Amino acid sequence: MSSLAVVVVGASGRMGTFACDLLAASTDFTVAARVERGDDLSVILRETHAPLGLDLTRAGLGEEHARTLLEHGVRPVVGTSGVDREATARLDALARERALGGIVVPNLSLGMCLLQEAAASAAAWFPDAEIVEKHRAGKVDSPSSTARMTAERIAEARGDHNGAEAGPAREFSVAGVPIHAVRLPGLEAHQEILLGSTGELLTFRHDVTSREAYGPGLLLALGHAASCDGVAYGLGAALR
Ligand SMILES: NC(=O)c1ccc[n+]([C@@H]2O[C@H](COP(=O)([O-])OP(=O)(O)OC[C@H]3O[C@@H](n4cnc5c(N)ncnc54)[C@H](OP(=O)(O)O)[C@@H]3O)[C@@H](O)[C@H]2O)c1
Structure with a gap:
């Protein structure tokens, strides 16, 4: 071919x-x-x-x-x-x-794609979720398209349950999922998804260390x- x-x-x-x-x-x-x-x-x-x-x-x-x-x-x-x-x-x-x-494709990493699948699957059972995304200083968009997409996937998976939306207002919230955006020198592209439940915390994490x-x-x-x-x-x- x-x-x-x-x-x-x-x-x-x-x-x-x-x-x-x-x-x-x-x-x-x-x-x-x-x-x-x-x-x-x-x-x-x-x-x-x-x-x-x-x-x-x-x-x-x-x-x-x-x-x-x-x-x-x-x-x-x-x-x-x-x-x-x-x-x-x-x-x-x-x-x-x-x-x-x-x-x-907001994120071309296979690992991030799998992370989003896993977080969406877990969010059906752990609906209270927050996202921490960290990128290099100077990244133009905030929160990142990837974090927004993760939030949308979580919101879809948890259906009508609003999870963390019932809590205090946050600076950023997409589809009812709070997103914390960190911009610092020394970072590349990192995302953590924290799913909280009574007495336990489930964390998914992905780090890009090179292009x-x-x-x-x-x-x-x-x-x-x-x-x-x-x-x-x-x-x-x-x-x-
Ligand atoms: N999907 C993913 O997985 C993924 C991963 C990493 C980055 N990104 C995104 O990909 C984009 C590029 O990232 P980067 O780190 O490569 O940025 P970058 O180093 O700043 O490169 C962007 C390039 O686009 C050029 N450009 C600007 N306007 C243009 C136009 N109208 N026509 C043609 N070229 C133009 C810039 O030229 P000048 O320097 O002359 O302005 C520069 O060479 C960003 O939006 C970034 O957030 C996506």
């Missing part, structure tokens, strides 16, 4: 550089173009005819870039933070109009986007 060409948007950033190296070393994908700030994405898409586009730019740009990709017949994989379920639903509608697919954590999920997401119908939310769609 010939390799699939990918336009990488945000190619000179930390994640973009990592993704380009990963694709260059892969037998399934190649880098069709490296798009940087100031480049005209539409012109590049018309010139390259690549089937896939990968966005790794800046929080706030992911939906716009995914729309541009879809409008040019290119299947998007959005790793950029800040594209929520509502934005994904809008992209899904556009993709289906054009018989295309793609995926929005390599995102490699397997990135390749899975691209493989999924290459043939799926509509735009999915979360790496779990690529594992099923």
Whole structure:
């Protein structure tokens, strides 16, 4: 099978550089173009005819870039933070109009995907949950898209039970799940999910210690986007 060409948007950033190296070393994908700030994405898409586009730019740009990709017949994989379920639903509608697919992946780590599955499963029995997410100083979005997604998964799993929502108001709360966001030098990407019950505490924890954590999920997401119908939310769609 010939390799699939990918336009990488945000190619000179930390994640973009990592993704380009990963694709260059892969037998399934190649880098069709490296798009940087100031480049005209539409012109590049018309010139390259690549089937896939990968966005790794800046929080706030992911939906716009995914729309541009879809409008040019290119299947998007959005790793950029800040594209929520509502934005994904809008992209899904556009993709289906054009018989295309793609995926929005707030977290490309397989470990985080498994952590969210485990926490959602436990939350059905331990509904009082809080999330502590820790990232490097300077991360633009807070709380992170990943923590928001974890909160939504927990809320879905516990159904009508409001858990910690009944407690005092918190600075951040998504779907009734309080989120504590820490931003400090020395951190990479860390999340703890604390599920409290009378006389016991169940804690799930995930730590990313290097960018390599995102490699397997990135390749899975691209493989999924290459043939799926509509735009999915979360790496779990690529594992099923
Ligand atoms: N899904 C995941 O698992 C995951 C993991 C890690 C990070 N992320 C997210 O991925 C994104 C990138 O992270 P990063 O650490 O690589 O950030 P970064 O190092 O700041 O890289 C972002 C790159 O995007 C470029 N850029 C900005 N606007 C652009 C535009 N309109 N067109 C093309 N390129 C543009 C930036 O160029 P300039 O420097 O010139 O502005 C920069 O090279 C962030 O949203 C981050 O939160 C997601």
